Structures are given as C-alpha cells and as structure tokens.
Amino acid sequence: MNQKVNRLKYxxxxxxxxxxxxxxxxxxxxxxxxxxxxxxxxxxxxxxxFVLICSNIVISAVRKFVPDxxxxxxxxxxxxxxxxxxxxxxxxxxPALYRVLGVFVPLIVVNCIILGRAEAxxxxxxxxxxxxxxxxxxxxxxxILVVMGIIREYFSTGAIFGMVxxxxxxxxxxxxxxxxxxxxxxxxxxxxxxxxxxxxxxxVAD
Amino acid sequence: xxxxxxMVISLFLVCFIAAGLLSKxxxxxxxxxxxxxxxxxxxxxSEVLPGAKKFQEVVTDxxxxxFDEQNQKIGIVFEVTPRGYSGPIPILVGYGVDQMIxxxxxxxxxxxxxxxxxxxxKVKEPQFKDQFSNKMYIDLKSTKDGGNIQAxxxxxxxxxxxxxxxxxxxxxxxxxxxxxSTKVIQ
Numbered sequence: 001m002n003q004k005v006n007r008l009k010y011x012x013x014x015x016x017x018x019x020x021x022x023x024x025x026x027x028x029x030x031x032x033x034x035x036x037x038x039x040x041x042x043x044x045x046x047x048x049x050f051v052l053i054c055s056n057i058v059i060s061a062v063r064k065f066v067p068d069x070x071x072x073x074x075x076x077x078x079x080x081x082x083x084x085x086x087x088x089x090x091x092x093x094x095p096a097l098y099r100v101l102g103v104f105v106p107l108i109v110v111n112c113i114i115l116g117r118a119e120a121x122x123x124x125x126x127x128x129x130x131x132x133x134x135x136x137x138x139x140x141x142x143x144i145l146v147v148m149g150i151i152r153e154y155f156s157t158g159a160i161f162g163m164v165x166x167x168x169x170x171x172x173x174x175x176x177x178x179x180x181x182x183x184x185x186x187x188x189x190x191x192x193x194x195x196x197x198x199x200x201x202x203x204v205a206d
Numbered sequence: 207x208x209x210x211x212x213m214v215i216s217l218f219l220v221c222f223i224a225a226g227l228l229s230k231x232x233x234x235x236x237x238x239x240x241x242x243x244x245x246x247x248x249x250x251x252s253e254v255l256p257g258a259k260k261f262q263e264v265v266t267d268x269x270x271x272x273f274d275e276q277n278q279k280i281g282i283v284f285e286v287t288p289r290g291y292s293g294p295i296p297i298l299v300g301y302g303v304d305q306m307i308x309x310x311x312x313x314x315x316x317x318x319x320x321x322x323x324x325x326x327x328k329v330k331e332p333q334f335k336d337q338f339s340n341k342m343y344i345d346l347k348s349t350k351d352g353g354n355i356q357a358x359x360x361x362x363x364x365x366x367x368x369x370x371x372x373x374x375x376x377x378x379x380x381x382x383x384x385x386x387s388t389k390v391i392q
Contacts, residue, residue, distance in 0.1 A: 062220075067213045074220045081224040085231050092235035095242045103315070179322075 010129055014136025016199055020113045021144045022192050023200070027113040031145060032184040034104060038161045041149025043101040045142030051086060052114050052141075055079045056134035059122040066123075075118045083109050113141060148187050152178045251283050254300030254309045258283075269379055272300070279303060284379045288371025291363045293320030295329065299338075299372055303383055310338045310372065326364035334358055334365070338372065346373050 018024060021031055027048075034044035058078055066074050087105045090098045108114065117137055122130040150160050156178040158166025177183045251261050251270060258272030258280055270283045281302035287294040296318055300308035312330050313319050321327045328334060337355050338346075346369055347353020348362075357365035 065216060067209060067216055069209075070213050070217045073217060077220050077224050081228060084228055088231050088235040088239070092238035092242065095246070099314075176325075 007129060007132060010132040011136040014133065014138070014140040015143065016140070016195065018137075019140040019144060019195070020116075020137050021141060021188065022195055024113075024116070026116050027111050027141065028188070030104070030107050030111050031148070031188070032181045033107070035145050035148035035152055035184055035187075036156070036179050037153040038146060038149040039100070040104070041145040042142070044104045044107070045138075045145045047086065047101050047104050048108050048111055048113070049138030049142055051079065051082050051108050051111075052117060052138050053131065053134035054082050055114055056117055056122040056130040057127055058082075059118045060125060060127045060130035063123050071123065072115075072119070075115060075123075079114055079118070080109050113137060144191070148184065148191075151187060152183055156183070250298060250311055251300075254298050254311050255281050255283050255302070256300075256308060258300075264382060265379075269382060271382065279383075281308065282379060282382055284375050286371040286375040288367040288374070290319075290321050290329075290367045291326045291361070292322065293318075295319060295321065295364065295367055295371065297368060297371055297375075299375055301376060301379070301383070305342060305380075305383070307338050307341050307372070310335055312368070321364050322361075325358070325361045328358045328361060329364050329368050334368075343373065343376055346376075 014020065016023075020027055030044060030048070035041045055075075055078055059075060062074075062078075083105060086108075087102075090101065090105065117133060121133045125133070154160055154166060155170070155175040157174055158164055158171040164171065175183075177186075248261065251272065252258055255272045257274050259275050260273045260277070261270040261283065262273070263270050264282075265284075268285045271279060272281050272283055274280050281300060283298060283300050285296065285298050287296045289295075296313035298311040298313075300310070302308050312335055314330065315327065319327070319330070321329060334356075341354060345354035348355050348357040348365060348369060350357065353369075355365070355369055357369075
C-alpha cells in the first residue's frame, strides 16, 4: 500500500512540488528562449517531454550494466541518439510539424532536465518508476512553459496562440520587455514566490 | 582490472549500438527528407515567381532561372542574405523579365531569421513585404530616402537591410535575365 502511494508521488511530484523549472531550477535556458509565445512553448514542451520519457526508460534499463565511472558519457550518447532520431524522423515523416518544432529539437540535447533526471533518478530506480518520474517532470516542464508562453505572448503582442484577443492599447503599445529574457526571469521569479508562499511553506522544504 | 575492462567494453558497446542505430535511421529517412526539401523549395520558388513551372539552378544555392509551361524564360529567383540588426536576413526574391519584382519571401525565425520579435521581425509581415511586389529597381528606397518603400517604425536597420539586400541582388544577377541561359551554364 505504502509503495503504491510512493509511486504516485513520483508522478505528481514533478508537476508542482519538484517542478523542474520552478523548484529544481534546471533547464532555464530553453525556458527563457522558447516561452516567448504559447505555440513555441508547447512545441518545446512536447519535444522535450518525448526525449525525457524515452531517455529515462532506456537509462533505467541499462543502469545495472553501466559502470559508475563512465555513466555521464553513456547518458549523453543515449540522449543525443534519441534527439537525432527524433530530428530525422520528424524531418522525413512530419515536415509540417518539423517546420514548427525543428528549431527546438537540437536544443533538447543541452536541456539539463534530461541529463539531470537521468543522473538523479533513472540511474537509481527501476524502469516503471523512472517512466513515472519522466512523465511527471515532463508535465511540470510543459505546463510552466506554456503558462509562461501564454503570459509573455499576451503582454508582448496582445495575442494568445497567434489569435489577437488583447485590448487595443496593448497591441499598439506592447510590453516589449516580456519578449526579452528579463521578462522571462521576472515571471519565473513571480511564480517561484507564489509557490514558496502557498505550496512549499518556508522551512519545510529541504 | 576487471572494472577497467568492463568500463571500456560498456562504453564501446553503447557507442557501437548508437552509431549503428543512427546510420540506419539516417539512410531510412534520407530519401524522404531530400524529397520534402525539394518540394518545399519548388513550392517557395513558384510562390515568389508566379507562373513558373520549372527551375534551373545557375549559381549554386543562390540563383535559379524560372521557365513557364512553354519553356519560356519568365524570370529569375535569387537568394540574398543582407546583414540585419542581429544577424543575416535570408530573402528569396522573384524578379521577372519585365524588370519588376514579383514577390519576396523572407525566411522565418526557425530558418535563421534573428531579428527582434515585435520590431525587426515585422519584416515578415505582409504590410512590409508585400510592398515590394511589382516594384522596379528605382522604387527600392525607403520613403525617407525618396523611394517607395515604407520602412517599419522603430526598425529602420532591418528595413534598410532588406531594401539594400534586394538592390544588391538585382545588381549582381540582372545580367542573367538577358543572357541566354544555355550559355550561362557551363
């Protein structure tokens, strides 16, 4: 019984309590770069989620054969192999999708979340748990990315997912700061403050 | 000793499997990728030079001559990449035999355009880029400099880069409009 609760926790932890962006604070570079519009954010989130879940499963499957001293090179080879396969397959069989996501795929290789989860979780846990952890972290990453994308796109262009819905004054005088990295940092800071205040009570975390 | 051997073998095995897998995926997808890219290029060419059905590459990756159904030369398509505000701006221009620009296509951000979103990136918007349709060489100046192209507010550098890039392209390639194409290709 206790085990079951624990397993569910692997999944749900990633969404808020151990959110990769807001709590673990890794993968900030692609976050700042791709959360300028909701569409880009969703694209990056989906592409990174796929690689994260796959690499978690494979790394967990081979963890007993991988010697400690060379684990990092092996993780990187596995991750970049996945990314390249995704890149080629998308380019060949889903060119329309590739036009939207193509620019983000190579970025995934340097996404610290994936290497971070391989090292901190998949290397130490079994396949099923690693899969759950991957799904949880992927949801958490994509969720925050899309929420940031919606907010940044709205304030900088008056549109969401490319559809103009904002008031006139916002369209003629957009808040340009939201497009640039400082806007992203500001949002991350606000989110982080809210999470610390309401969900992770000070002193309880760590 | 044993752990050292295993370390080498395991790393070798992982690399070997990854390399084999990648080469398989590469050959499997290569044909399809080339086909899609060619289709994309043809689609984009006939977009900037309406009416053209066949294209002949004259200068690798930067100049093509367009022919219609009766194999008549109707214009050229060339690519220029002037320096914008924060990087090159790849532009594809369709230039007709009547010495008028037909249409231009500006690469999207995922194809290498790095202009500032909200400012320089507006060169992609129809309001700016459709101004070039049916313009002659002499029109190609911003309204401030006595021409016929309205520059984007607060993005003068990007606007000028596009205008001057197209001017330079025409300077460089207009001779291919008049010369017989069979002589151009060696």
